[in-house]
Amino acid sequence: MLDEKKIDTLMRSGSIEELLQQLRDTPYAPLATAFDQSGDVQRLEAELFKREVALHKDVAAYLDGYHAQLVIALTRKLEVENLKGVLRLWFSSTVKKQNIDYRFGYLFQDQIVSSIDWSQIINAPDYHEVLRALADTPYGPVMAQFDTDQIASKGVFGLETALDRCWFHELRKTVEKLPIDDRKILNTVLDADTDLKNVINLIRFGWMYRLEADELRALMLEGGLINGSREFEEYLATEPQLRSPVQLVKKRFPKLAKELSEQPKATGASVVAEQTLRVERFLFQLRKKEFIAMLGGYPFNIGIVLAYFFLSERQDKMIRSLVNGKYYGWDAQTIRGFAT
């Protein structure tokens, strides 16, 4: 793990080149090599994803039984993200008839968990071919609920959220098989995650995009305390322009409610972005607190694995922000803001 001193040094780099040279003596050295060979910043994103997949696979290899299954289920999140990326490209190319050029080359094309022929999806002439490519994966049945017309008219947003929910459902199923102590830890973490991600969706889509109650209900991740609660039902029942995120979280996360009730600095549509960012930061801080407690607690449970993933993910996010920040010339504060 990179220490704060190293992060500060990276932050002080004047350009993307300087940043990458500073990464040469860290586990992120392959990024510097990739840039040296291509001069292409987008390759770095691909390298980071590759690193993340390799890390998950390494951890899974050290475990066995239900614990290994859990790490594999967590790895599926990466697979879903990759799948969403490929589907977006496929949609642009095949449905919208746009040129996707070399962009497929940046996506991960090896096996993550399921055996998926990524090139079959990207080159699929129609949605049926996409379904065929994913028939033997857990995503097949979910994808089958959509049809070509739906995709053509509404885009892949619905598909993406369905895939997220599918992954979450599979993860919950795997958690149920774990020994009771590990199960408790996972359920606590997942419930808080579920609640806050649902809140983000309710703010973003219920407030900004003003989706109807049924559409919003369909977006919700299973579990957590907010989904199905009285506050949730009241939120859905309220007119979209009058919906209040503060009321939604007041009971479960009073601190967050206080933050959300503070006057946003932004105006207009940016208010939603600012409120969403507040929830995301709260979620990050909450996770950080949970995982630090896990690291200081009993060491022989799944908490250590989760904390490791969290720390590693946080670090990757920092590196990703640094790479983008240095490339686009952001200041240090903005970079740190994106990293948390």
Place this chain on the structure above:
Amino acid sequence: MNLFTVPMKLLTAVVLESKTEAVVQELLRLGVLDFIHVEKLAPDQAARLLVKTEISDRSTILDTRMRIEALYRQAGFSVPGSRLLNIDALQDYEIAAYNRQLDQITNALQLIREKQKSISQALIRVDELLQYCREEKLQYLDIRVGSIEHGEAQTLDSRLAPYAHLILDDSPDDGAVVLTLRRDASQVTPLLDKFGWVESVQVAKQKQALKRLIAGLEKQQSSLSENLEQVKLQITDRIKKEEAPLEAMWCNLRLHELIGEIESNFSHTRNTTIFSGWVPQESQRLLEEAVKTASEGECIIEWIDAQQMPRSEVPVATREIPVLSPFQRMVDNYSTPEYGSINPTPFIAVSYMAMFGLMFGDAGQGLVILLLGVLGLRHFSKRKGQLQQGGMITENLCKLFVYLGSASIIAGILFGSYFGYEWFPPLWFNYHAAVMGTGHASGAVQDVYDILKITIWFGIIIIGCGLVLNWINLFIKKDYFHLLLDKNGIVGGWLFGCGVWGAFSFVASGYKKLPEGRFLPLAFGIPIFILLFKVPIHHYLKVKEGHVLAHKSIGSFIMDSVLEWVVDMLEIFSGFLANTLSFMRVAGLGIAHVSLMAAFFEMNELVGGGIAGLVVTLIGNALVIALEGLSAGIQALRLNYYEFFTKYFTGKGLSYNPVALHPHAGRQVRI
């Protein structure tokens, strides 16, 4: 060879403000002063002194230097390094001008990078096409054979540039071939129509097209890869072109950075500069003359002897013993010795080699390690002066190989082992015969029990040496309390000696009885009884020295004394026993070494000797050298750190770190 740390002196100097610059340069040139803030010496005067802080300047210098270093690394060059620093070449600097120059280079590189990026993206397109062609995933491809009726192939090529494609129009007989991705068909087909594309009806040409395309794509792939390599070279060349100015900038910035570091330790009055720091006693006169010369005599210098300062505040320097540098690194990795104590380096050198030899006694395999070390040193001597960044193989490691190889050779001659064979009779005893019980063992060492006995005696000697070194350190520190009553003091050592005597007498009696008479009970009883008074004596001495201690009732005081006594007893008896028995690992590793060799000999016989046998023996020896050598090295280090150092090396010293042009290797000084 001085066995103790280097004596130090504390300098405090006052120079006129106008002479400060010259003095700073001289201090940097000499590089022997480990600065401390004057305020630390005279806290009551601190408020009257001014401290100039120009941290932002130093930070800007550092950032600019890092920019230069990033360019060096991009080109794959080593960063200039301190060997190029010359204080006489010091010049004023203008960060803005430096940064402008660096911006120019960076912008030029940026243009090259853009080119590199587009080549890299073109390569992605070609890779995808080639992959589908090779895997015959023709359903993803549109292969068209025919001719262009309107316009040139070159024009079509440029119009197809945003899509993955290949046009082959080099053979008039075979016609033109256009390869694109089927997913791009909706955009590509209208384009081809505009160029009046006419599809060929000849099936043979269609069949041949795939082979031609694979060849064409491979050619394009290799050409793009070559282009990428050339771009990389262009980047290197562009930076190399600027190497001289970059080097000059780097050196000047580094000098200013060091000057800033020195000045950050200065305090000021209105017209004077005051500074203070530690210097090895041998450099006292040299430094004094340098300050006087630089300030043209307008200075006041005061020297304070290290003995007048608290020992814990005096930085520790040890005299450099170049031949023992690998062992010095082992000491540095552990910690810094206390000021005025024994330098552990020569002692770890002897004990480490002895331990390694006992665990890995084979003259043939030792020779291999020695040769590896010599080859490594030759490699390093060829690259002398160049900075070696990272990497596990260092010059010190090669030197260590030479030492360990030599130790192994000597031990191998003593044990009569040459690649596991007894080519010459042993000078001491046959280790292999003693372990395998083959009947060739001679002298006092007949079996593994005798080997175990040797290593236990070896451990006793090492622990004994550690205790004696500790007593010398404590005597020099005038810490008579710990010298007498500490578990590693004289009482602890006495109990250890009596324990050894008692244990060996018990073994000599065939594990039947302890030595008879009153000596043993008294030898144990008296020191144990004395240790009961350790806490009260300590308390008395502290009060006598003027320390104010927390008030305790008689009951809790007695309780404390008894508890500490119990802990001491446990530590002395179980600690020394565990420390001594820990040395049995030396025998363990030695026995494992022999057993492994024996296993490979048996495998040699199983394959019927000959060339196959020779291969087995070679692989066996290589594995033993790699695995056993590593194990023996690690175990010897562990024994030194945990069984030897813990007896006398507190590691509480403060490292001597002077500000110098050329950084010192840790806390060693070459005077």
